[in-house]
Amino acid sequence: MTDRPLVAVTGAEGFIGSHLTEALVADGHRVRAMVQYNSFSSFGWLEDLPPEVMEHVEVVLGDVRDPGSVQGLVTGAETVYHLAALIAIPYSYRAPHSYVETNVTGTLNVLEAVRHLGVPRLVHTSTSETYGTAQTVPITEDHPINTQSPYAASKAGGDRLADSYHASFGLPVVTLRPFNTFGPRQSMRAVIPTVIGQIAAGQQVITLGDLRPTRDFSYVADTVAAFRAVGTAPADAVLGRTFNSGTGEEISVGDLVGLIAKIMDADVEVRPDPARVRPADSEVMRLVCDSSRLRAATGWAPAHTLEEGLRRTVAFFRAPENLARYKTGIYNV
Numbered sequence: 001m002t003d004r005p006l007v008a009v010t011g012a013e014g015f016i017g018s019h020l021t022e023a024l025v026a027d028g029h030r031v032r033a034m035v036q037y038n039s040f041s042s043f044g045w046l047e048d049l050p051p052e053v054m055e056h057v058e059v060v061l062g063d064v065r066d067p068g069s070v071q072g073l074v075t076g077a078e079t080v081y082h083l084a085a086l087i088a089i090p091y092s093y094r095a096p097h098s099y100v101e102t103n104v105t106g107t108l109n110v111l112e113a114v115r116h117l118g119v120p121r122l123v124h125t126s127t128s129e130t131y132g133t134a135q136t137v138p139i140t141e142d143h144p145i146n147t148q149s150p151y152a153a154s155k156a157g158g159d160r161l162a163d164s165y166h167a168s169f170g171l172p173v174v175t176l177r178p179f180n181t182f183g184p185r186q187s188m189r190a191v192i193p194t195v196i197g198q199i200a201a202g203q204q205v206i207t208l209g210d211l212r213p214t215r216d217f218s219y220v221a222d223t224v225a226a227f228r229a230v231g232t233a234p235a236d237a238v239l240g241r242t243f244n245s246g247t248g249e250e251i252s253v254g255d256l257v258g259l260i261a262k263i264m265d266a267d268v269e270v271r272p273d274p275a276r277v278r279p280a281d282s283e284v285m286r287l288v289c290d291s292s293r294l295r296a297a298t299g300w301a302p303a304h305t306l307e308e309g310l311r312r313t314v315a316f317f318r319a320p321e322n323l324a325r326y327k328t329g330i331y332n333v
């Protein structure tokens with residue numbers, strides 16, 4: 001189907017990237033999908049997509065740290081969705097150089113490739129972690145940036161480069177800043193898969209870090225819809241701007257565990273694991289999103305409640321073939 005318009009996605013084999021790739025194909029695109037080179041020839045979660053989707057996906061093994069890889073990826077694309085990143089906060093304490101190389105230099109490589117090859121639109125991915133603990137709620141895009149982890153700092157670095165490329169070169173970039181996202185295929189680095197996975201594996205004692213922080217959780221289909229919204233909106237409505245995506249509702253980790261246990265009809269005890277507790281000044285205690293800018297510019301709105309999304313996510317993790325792909329018995333940094 002070579003007459004389909006070509007879009008490129010980095011981080012396509014990951015959690016959000018694989019769902020976005022599916023949605024882009026469903027929308028009638030051909031997707032050139034960067035999968036980080038690995039010697040197992042693993043295409044990550046793209047391996048779970050059906051053949052009728054994958055026939056429209058061209059997998060390119062590469063690395064955003066390598067400028068040539070990125071140039072090859074974006075050549076001829078009408079839109080580039082840049083999602084590739086190292087995302088785990090605890091691992092960013094251990095390996096901060098790799099976060100700068102991937103999230104800052106990798107983003108620079110994408111910006112340079114888009115600039116020199118004249119790609120009409122780049123959607124850059126930020127994160128709500130760049131705001132740090134909410135100083136005012138709900139958090140608008142004008143909230144101060146306060147990076148409390150090397151991960152957040154590296155993502156903010158990429159965001160600032162994207163802004164600077166728009167200001168300096170008129171680069172057609174729009175930044176989407178999703179709040180916490182969950183759903184099928186998410187890694188055990190995130191709290192919802194950690195809880196669901198442990199319960200689905202039959203554990204009655206759930207080990208977790210701090211139960212007090214609140215988050216604003218979006219079901220992955222809604223976050224993907226936000227990517228599509230900024231990727232397709234009229235240029236003058238979105239380019240050069242940053243948009244939050246989130247529901248506007250917050251829940252504490254402790255209450256979330258209770259809700260998941262209720263949905264899974266499980267009686268669980270939560271045991272705090274000091275190894276999972278972050279340094280006090282690094283833990284983001286509160287995040288709740290104001291997405292009115294995105295709603296006004298694109299008409300986007302979330303379509304799933306937390307409970308609906310959790311039910312779908314539970315169904316995914318309860319399938320033995322899915323659960324078998326996770327290590328529920330260890331702390332996945």
Ligand SMILES: NC(=O)c1ccc[n+]([C@@H]2O[C@H](COP(=O)([O-])OP(=O)(O)OC[C@H]3O[C@@H](n4cnc5c(N)ncnc54)[C@H](O)[C@@H]3O)[C@@H](O)[C@H]2O)c1
Nearest residue numbers: 011013014015016036063064083084085125127178180181
């Ligand atoms: N999951 C969330 O709650 C959330 C919230 C806000 C923002 N984000 C952002 O969304 C994006 C996707 O996150 P995700 O949750 O799907 O995580 P993920 O880890 O599943 O996906 C990230 C992908 O990037 C790839 N990658 C890492 N280093 C690379 C490199 N050097 N070259 C090429 N690819 C590389 C990984 O292989 C992985 O597939 C990230 O930019 C993340 O910062 C995620």
